[in-house]
Amino acid sequence: MDQHTAANSVIYLEDIFRVYDMGFERVYALRGVTVGVARNEYVAIMGPSGSGKSTLMNLIGCLDTPSSGNYFFNGTNVAGLDDNELAEIRNKEIGFVFQTFNLLPRSDALHNVELPLIYAGVKKEERLERAYAALESVGLSDRATHKPNELSGGQRQRVAIARALVTRPSILLADEPTGNLDSKTGEDIMRFFEELHDKGNTIILVTHEEEIAHHAHRIVRIRDGVVERDEKTR
Amino acid sequence: MRLLTDTREGLSIALTAVKANPLRSGLTMLGIIIGIFTVTLMGAFLNGMDHLFRQTASNMKTDVYYVDKWDWGGGDWRLMRNRPDVQEAYLTQLRSKMTTASAFSMSVAKWGQEVKFKNRSVEFVTASGVDEGYLTTESMEIQYGRFFTASELSSARPVCVIGYEIASKLFPNTTPLGEIVRIGGYPLEVIGVAKRVGGLFAVFTVDNNVIMPYYTLQTAFGQKHQTVTIGVKAKSVEHKLDTKDELEFFMRQIRRLKPNEPLNFGINNQDQFNKQIDGITGLLATVGFLITGLSLLVGGIGIMNIMYVSVKERTREIGIRKAIGATRRSLVFQFLYEATILSLLAGAIALLLAYPVTVLANNLILADSDLHIDFPIFYAALGLGLSVATGVIFGIAPALKASRLDPIDALRYE
Numbered sequence: 340m341d342q343h344t345a346a347n348s349v350i351y352l353e354d355i356f357r358v359y360d361m362g363f364e365r366v367y368a369l370r371g372v373t374v375g376v377a378r379n380e381y382v383a384i385m386g387p388s389g390s391g392k393s394t395l396m397n398l399i400g401c402l403d404t405p406s407s408g409n410y411f412f413n414g415t416n417v418a419g420l421d422d423n424e425l426a427e428i429r430n431k432e433i434g435f436v437f438q439t440f441n442l443l444p445r446s447d448a449l450h451n452v453e454l455p456l457i458y459a460g461v462k463k464e465e466r467l468e469r470a471y472a473a474l475e476s477v478g479l480s481d482r483a484t485h486k487p488n489e490l491s492g493g494q495r496q497r498v499a500i501a502r503a504l505v506t507r508p509s510i511l512l513a514d515e516p517t518g519n520l521d522s523k524t525g526e527d528i529m530r531f532f533e534e535l536h537d538k539g540n541t542i543i544l545v546t547h548e549e550e551i552a553h554h555a556h557r558i559v560r561i562r563d564g565v566v567e568r569d570e571k572t573r
Numbered sequence: 574m575r576l577l578t579d580t581r582e583g584l585s586i587a588l589t590a591v592k593a594n595p596l597r598s599g600l601t602m603l604g605i606i607i608g609i610f611t612v613t614l615m616g617a618f619l620n621g622m623d624h625l626f627r628q629t630a631s632n633m634k635t636d637v638y639y640v641d642k643w644d645w646g647g648g649d650w651r652l653m654r655n656r657p658d659v660q661e662a663y664l665t666q667l668r669s670k671m672t673t674a675s676a677f678s679m680s681v682a683k684w685g686q687e688v689k690f691k692n693r694s695v696e697f698v699t700a701s702g703v704d705e706g707y708l709t710t711e712s713m714e715i716q717y718g719r720f721f722t723a724s725e726l727s728s729a730r731p732v733c734v735i736g737y738e739i740a741s742k743l744f745p746n747t748t749p750l751g752e753i754v755r756i757g758g759y760p761l762e763v764i765g766v767a768k769r770v771g772g773l774f775a776v777f778t779v780d781n782n783v784i785m786p787y788y789t790l791q792t793a794f795g796q797k798h799q800t801v802t803i804g805v806k807a808k809s810v811e812h813k814l815d816t817k818d819e820l821e822f823f824m825r826q827i828r829r830l831k832p833n834e835p836l837n838f839g840i841n842n843q844d845q846f847n848k849q850i851d852g853i854t855g856l857l858a859t860v861g862f863l864i865t866g867l868s869l870l871v872g873g874i875g876i877m878n879i880m881y882v883s884v885k886e887r888t889r890e891i892g893i894r895k896a897i898g899a900t901r902r903s904l905v906f907q908f909l910y911e912a913t914i915l916s917l918l919a920g921a922i923a924l925l926l927a928y929p930v931t932v933l934a935n936n937l938i939l940a941d942s943d944l945h946i947d948f949p950i951f952y953a954a955l956g957l958g959l960s961v962a963t964g965v966i967f968g969i970a971p972a973l974k975a976s977r978l979d980p981i982d983a984l985r986y987e
Contacts (some may be wrong), residue, residue, distance in 0.1 A: 400896070402981050402984075422900070422901055423900050423901065426898050426900045426901075427900075429897065430897060435896050435897065441892075442893075443890055454897055458897065460578050461578075
């Protein structure tokens with residue numbers, strides 16, 4: 340994968356360390372990770388628990404900052420940004436899809452999808468229009484006024500995907516997106532990711548399941564805080 | 574733009590949260606409701622008192638000094654009891670010596686009398702025996718009929734002028750003139766009705782008085798232990814203190830007091846009442862603001878507590894919001910709005926409760942009184958302002974806590 344550079348990648352992590360200071364002990368969650376993802380790639384990040392996979396995902400998602408190293412997002416180094424600047428990147432450039440869906444329980448589907456646009460300061464009419472279009476793109480335009488507890492697991496995850504897509508982010512970051520779904524619904528969601536990739540989206544999938552990882556076109560394996568293997572699968 | 578959308582989202586979240594926990598929200602609001610309710614009612618009362626006070630003060634004869642056995646402003650009752658009586662004879666002496674006085678009067682009051690006409694009666698009235706100068710020193714005006722004459726005074730005729738309150742109670746539908754009333758069993762013919770004075774101390778004014786010739790009162794009630802009150806009206810309101818000094822000088826002379834001896838009589842002025850009214854309203858305001866402050870403090874702490882609970886309960890929601898791009902500022906706003914809406918709602922409820930109370934108080938309790946209270950717009954606005962301030966002040970710490978949560982920990986929170 341030596342063709343990845345900070346210049347030609349959507350995200351490019353360069354010699355990233357993440358150290359947790361636990362008082363008397365320093366825990367190295369990541370020890371020198373260098374990895375890049377180009378536009379319209381479909382990458383799975385794999386690793387057993389404790390491998391540093393979650394730490395890497397949090398860093399990619401700008402929820403956390405590295406102890407050392409550089410992280411270029413569309414060519415800009417985000418390693419040293421402050422809270423508000425990171426919030427803006429999360430808002431505009433990253434679409435999160437979580438294992439537990441993480442929808443707001445008291446808000447209906449439309450409002451959940453609308454939420455990132457509220458924080459982006461988009462005007463109401465445009466916001467509703469775009470949120471509705473996003474719901475339509477995941478096939479749930481008829482569920483706009485349903486609350487999460489009135490939706491099935493698969494439908495909830497689709498709402499979450501619509502919320503992730505509504506700001507037209509640079510990357511879609513999915514953390515075990517099928518972990519809370521039965522295998523058939525999981526397959527549906529994975530097929531949907533494939534469609535999204537075909538439409539030009541960049542997808543980063545974090546999983547510990549070999550089977551799920553093989554839906555991606557490239558697998559980056561993490562172990563003990565370093566990249567163990569980085570291979571194209573198709 | 575960002576601020577506007579933040580505001581809208583903050584408001585809608587806040588309303589959802591309040592609606593989701595109506596009981597909890599209601600209990601939280603209780604302290605603030607009591608606080609704002611108190612400040613509003615107290616404001617209404619203070620306004621009413623102030624109005625009444627001004628009306629009363631305008632009735633007061635601040636340019637008249639009263640020589641009396643007692644000091645009206647208070648003092649050691651046991652010492653004053655042993656003072657010599659103020660004699661009727663002093664009046665003649667003062668009248669001949671004083672140069673700065675425009676009028677003199679003499680009066681004796683018998684408190685707590687009952688006055689009767691046929692089967693009607695009024696209790697706790699004052700029977701006053703006065704001379705003809707009383708009309709001038711008291712600036713008394715006659716509504717119907719006339720005052721008694723000098724010959725009626727000297728011959729102790731059984732006639733009287735009654736106050737407005739007594740007239741309206743004893744003679745609701747007929748004219749009192751020419752009728753015979755009995756005070757302490759003694760019959761008097763009503764020859765006049767005094768004009769209404771009103772105000773805070775109406776019960777101590779002519780309104781609640783049966784005024785008769787000085788010598789008539791002596792006949793009716795006897796002369797034992799008779800101490801009189803001598804009224805001296807200053808020639809000029811501006812130089813009334815000169816009149817007071819002159820009065821004191823001649824009274825010392827009459828009493829043969831050495832310059833270093835303390836007075837054994839009182840020189841009183843109705844100004845003394847004004848100071849007492851100020852004291853009363855001041856005390857009321859202090860107590861009211863104390864209750865308000867305490868309730869707002871308790872209410873504010875309640876809001877702070879419930880907001881901490883709310884932040885804790887919604888840790889995961891905060892994590893989600895942060896993950897999809899909520900800034901610290903947005904979250905501070907969101908939780909501040911929630912706290913402020915709670916407290917503002919409490920303020921509004923308090924005003925909704927206070928309004929009918931002012932109306933009812935006016936129409937039922939205060940219907941017969943000179944005290945009149947209105948819904949106090951100023952204090953209502955102050956109350957709403959205070960409730961908003963309480964929400965902001967006590968909401969800021971929980972809101973900051975929410976905004977500083979680590980998104981990773983918050984997302985993982987169960």
